[in-house]
Amino acid sequence: MTTFPLALAGQPPAEVTYKGQTYRYLGQEGRYRVDGAQNLYHAFISACCVCGQPFVCRVPANPNPSVPFTQYPLRRCKPCRKAAGPEPRAKPKPRHIPFSDPTPAKIAQALDVIRAGAGAERYSSRPQDITRYAGDAFARHLKCSAAEAEHVLRHLLERGFAEVRSYYSKAQRKQKQGLFVVENRDENVFD
Numbered sequence: 001m002t003t004f005p006l007a008l009a010g011q012p013p014a015e016v017t018y019k020g021q022t023y024r025y026l027g028q029e030g031r032y033r034v035d036g037a038q039n040l041y042h043a044f045i046s047a048c049c050v051c052g053q054p055f056v057c058r059v060p061a062n063p064n065p066s067v068p069f070t071q072y073p074l075r076r077c078k079p080c081r082k083a084a085g086p087e088p089r090a091k092p093k094p095r096h097i098p099f100s101d102p103t104p105a106k107i108a109q110a111l112d113v114i115r116a117g118a119g120a121e122r123y124s125s126r127p128q129d130i131t132r133y134a135g136d137a138f139a140r141h142l143k144c145s146a147a148e149a150e151h152v153l154r155h156l157l158e159r160g161f162a163e164v165r166s167y168y169s170k171a172q173r174k175q176k177q178g179l180f181v182v183e184n185r186d187e188n189v190f191d
């Protein structure tokens with residue numbers, strides 16, 4: 001059984017499936033664009049995955065394989081689409097972290113790095129602050145990979161060892177966000 005997306009060229013078979021839904025091929029349709037050129041579509045009929053009513057949907061039948069387009073069909077009829085809004089996207093899976101929690105020694109080392117600060121500034125928890133991203137400093141001082149350093153940083157923040165606070169940067173004469181060690185951390189809150 002053929003499934004969407006279809007091969008770029010050629011006529012689709014009589015039946016195509018997508019996410020368990022069946023689409024019966026009706027034929028090709030041309031639709032005129034504002035500029036007078038014609039776009040070709042494959043028309044299909046399917047049963048709405050919400051209410052079961054038949055509805056017609058079209059996917060581009062573009063004969064030019066170098067032109068990218070979406071070939072995934074609609075799954076719901078128009079009234080159901082209108083009623084429920086856009087199809088909910090699958091939640092992104094939490095990124096797999098192949099590291100166990102950092103040891104107390106590593107945590108202590110990382111906290112010392114944060115205390116020392118990035119020159120005149122505080123370290124940042126955000127990778128886009130490239131000159132003072134704490135992850136880079138951890139990778140250097142803890143001699144670990146960037147991914148593990150990121151994991152250590154996340155652990156410190158999630159477990160309340162460190163926090164992001166605003167501080168006054170004398171060099172830049174403005175309030176900035178930076179990392180601070182939580183010196184009076186209450187172990188009981190986290191364990």
Ligand SMILES: [Zn+2]
Binds near residue numbers: 051
């Ligand atoms: Zn419906």
